[in-house]
Amino acid sequence: xxxxxxxxxxxxxxxxxxxxxxxxxxxxxxxxxxxxxxxxxxxxxxxxxxxxxxxxxxxxxxxxxxxxxxxxxxxxxxxxxxxxxxxxxxxxxxxxxxxxxxxxxxxxxxxxxxxxxxxxxxxxxxxxxxxxxxxxxxxxxxxxxxxxxxxxxxxxxxxxxxxxxxxxxxxxxxxxxxxxxxxxxxxxxxxxxxxxxxxxxxxxxxxxxxxxxxxxxxxxxxxxxxxxxxxxxxxxxxxxxxxxxxxxxxxxxxxxxxxxxxx
Amino acid sequence: xxxxxxxxxxxxxxxxxxxxxxxxxxxxxxxxxxxxxxxxxxxxxxxxxxxxxxxxxxxxxxxxxxxxxxxxxxxxxxxxxxxxxxxxxxxxxxxxxxxxxxxxxxxxxxxxxxxxxxxxxxxxxxxxxxxxxxxxxxxxxxxxxxxxxxxxxxxxxxxxxxxxxxxxxxxxxxxxxxxxxxxxxxxxxxxxxxxxxxxxxxxxxxxxxxxxxxxxxxxxxxxxxxxxxxxxxxxxxxxxxxxxxxxxxxxxxxxxxxxxxxxxxxxxxxxxxxxxxxxxxxxxxxxxxxxxxxxxxxxxxxxxxxxxxxxxxxxxxxxxxxxxxxxxxxxxxxxxxxxxxxxxxxxxxxxxx
Numbered sequence: 001x002x003x004x005x006x007x008x009x010x011x012x013x014x015x016x017x018x019x020x021x022x023x024x025x026x027x028x029x030x031x032x033x034x035x036x037x038x039x040x041x042x043x044x045x046x047x048x049x050x051x052x053x054x055x056x057x058x059x060x061x062x063x064x065x066x067x068x069x070x071x072x073x074x075x076x077x078x079x080x081x082x083x084x085x086x087x088x089x090x091x092x093x094x095x096x097x098x099x100x101x102x103x104x105x106x107x108x109x110x111x112x113x114x115x116x117x118x119x120x121x122x123x124x125x126x127x128x129x130x131x132x133x134x135x136x137x138x139x140x141x142x143x144x145x146x147x148x149x150x151x152x153x154x155x156x157x158x159x160x161x162x163x164x165x166x167x168x169x170x171x172x173x174x175x176x177x178x179x180x181x182x183x184x185x186x187x188x189x190x191x192x193x194x195x196x197x198x199x200x201x202x203x204x205x206x207x208x209x210x211x212x213x214x215x216x217x218x219x220x221x222x223x224x225x226x227x228x229x230x231x232x233x234x235x236x237x238x239x240x241x242x243x244x245x246x247x248x249x250x251x252x253x254x255x256x257x258x259x260x261x262x263x
Numbered sequence: 264x265x266x267x268x269x270x271x272x273x274x275x276x277x278x279x280x281x282x283x284x285x286x287x288x289x290x291x292x293x294x295x296x297x298x299x300x301x302x303x304x305x306x307x308x309x310x311x312x313x314x315x316x317x318x319x320x321x322x323x324x325x326x327x328x329x330x331x332x333x334x335x336x337x338x339x340x341x342x343x344x345x346x347x348x349x350x351x352x353x354x355x356x357x358x359x360x361x362x363x364x365x366x367x368x369x370x371x372x373x374x375x376x377x378x379x380x381x382x383x384x385x386x387x388x389x390x391x392x393x394x395x396x397x398x399x400x401x402x403x404x405x406x407x408x409x410x411x412x413x414x415x416x417x418x419x420x421x422x423x424x425x426x427x428x429x430x431x432x433x434x435x436x437x438x439x440x441x442x443x444x445x446x447x448x449x450x451x452x453x454x455x456x457x458x459x460x461x462x463x464x465x466x467x468x469x470x471x472x473x474x475x476x477x478x479x480x481x482x483x484x485x486x487x488x489x490x491x492x493x494x495x496x497x498x499x500x501x502x503x504x505x506x507x508x509x510x511x512x513x514x515x516x517x518x519x520x521x522x523x524x525x526x527x528x529x530x531x532x533x534x535x536x537x538x539x540x541x542x543x544x545x546x547x548x549x550x551x552x553x554x555x556x557x558x559x560x561x562x563x564x565x566x567x568x569x570x571x572x573x574x575x576x577x578x579x580x581x582x583x584x585x586x587x588x589x590x591x592x593x594x595x596x597x598x599x600x601x602x603x604x605x606x607x608x609x610x611x612x613x614x615x616x
Binding site for chain 2: 057058059060061063064070071073077078079080081082083084087090091092093094095097098099102119120123
């Protein structure tokens with residue numbers, strides 16, 4: 001058989017120089033439990049790609065929240081602690097204060113970070129705790145199946161605002177990232193999304209910056225990801241992306257809210 | 264051991280913590296124990312590099328303890344009753360995740376905001392779990408400033424041996440009073456940490472996960488059975504108590520902490536009047552010294568349990584005694600400390616008239 005007649009073999013194609021994508025070793029082989037169209041999967045991947053690329057897997061400790069990402073530690077292949085609901089920033093304070101040269105992050109949803117955990121979030125940021133807060137904001141309580149969040153938009157229908165969220169009695173959507181950005185100890189606050197390739201790239205860049213700033217000891221970094229919840233928004237993933245663009249992002253505009261001096 | 268010093272209970276506790284090689288303290292001020300964080304803020308970091316942080320609340324403080332304990336460090340917090348109530352959620356998580364740590368409750372009078380005066384009203388909360396779920400803290404009851412020091416080290420050691428959160432249940436009087444105390448020498452802080460600690464995933468082995476979430480009931484039951492096995496071990500190995508004049512005793516006075524000291528004084532006054540009284544003082548409230556009560560209950564005419572509450576430990580005494588002898592209670596509440604005379608008078612009224 002002449003060489004030119006030989007079929008391509010899998011082993012010939014799967015060689016290092018042809019590699020275009022590989023799941024990083026910082027993610028486990030466990031299948032994600034998240035719903036189709038949810039942003040958690042992409043956010044997990046970006047965060048862990050950065051940990052992988054920076055070579056800090058063995059120096060990173062993550063803190064998981066209570067909420068849809070309560071099982072984040074099933075997927076993130078780094079040392080992890082599961083915090084009580086809302087307490088991730090206090091737990092991370094404990095971790096970072098006794099191991100100041102390790103990389104520490106929390107991964108929290110809107111209920112965890114901006115409702116039950118508001119005090120822990122604000123005070124950790126106000127002390128300038130030198131860790132990264134990853135904040136996934138989809139305006140709804142996912143894990144408990146669709147109740148109102150502190151970030152629910154006015155008029156939005158949830159199981160506890162069945163006639164639409166009423167700001168007169170149920171409060172206004174809380175822009176907690178803006179509150180955090182106003183505190184002197186905070187180094188970097190940015191709001192990103194992961195619903196389009198260009199946004200995915202920007203979100204990854206934000207994680208990279210946050211870990212770099214942590215390495216330099218600049219203070220608290222918060223990366224908010226405005227995300228979708230098709231299951232509880234009662235929309236398809238595509239409709240959810242449209243809702244994200246038409247409703248969520250106008251209220252929660254993307255971009256940097258605070259950057260370190262000289263950056 | 265160093266030379267003897269005159270120290271306030273709360274300050275002796277803080278000094279003992281530093282000397283025990285404690286890595287971190289997280290706390291929130293509350294009367295009658297704010298001297299602990301004040302003393303540590305002045306002394307600790309300069310001397311040993313220990314982390315001392317004033318948290319925004321007791322809720323945050325106990326979760327900082329969770330985070331740092333999960334990194335394998337020797338860590339402690341202190342508070343008083345209302346603050347300890349706020350920590351119950353965190354303590355339940357710490358017990359479930361099997362993290363070692365030491366918590367001191369300088370008990371004040373409740374319920375509610377209560378009073379800043381001493382009380383023993385938190386016995387139930389301390390010994391029966393306190394938060395949600397089936398768990399225990401190891402509970403040590405110091406009755407002197409010296410025991411505040413000794414039990415700090417013992418508390419760290421027991422909590423680390425069993426990976427079980429441990430509580431010193433003292434009261435406002437022991438925290439505030441000054442006594443002569445002998446301190447141990449400075450111990451080094453740890454430089455190596457247990458393999459379960461989240462210090463960064465080792466290169467050649469699996470990541471560590473500290474959690475109390477086990478969503479499958481079969482798994483959760485196994486976790487519970489494991490905890491219960493541990494508690495049975497603790498009950499077998501770690502019971503500590505003191506008996507005074509029980510050999511010929513016809514009556515027993517019993518109490519813990521400050522209550523036991525007052526009982527001892529009342530016993531001495533009673534002996535001077537010819538009453539054959541002995542004292543049982545549990546030093547561990549969990550595990551409770553069941554056997555000594557059971558044994559002596561067959562020999563005595565009655566037991567008077569004295570507490571600075573409405574009668575809490577007396578339930579455990581009655582369970583241990585199993586009806587073998589008469590068990591009566593005398594207590595004061597709301598921050599009132601009973602006097603020895605008052606106890607003896609009530610003993611005479613209850614048992615002798």
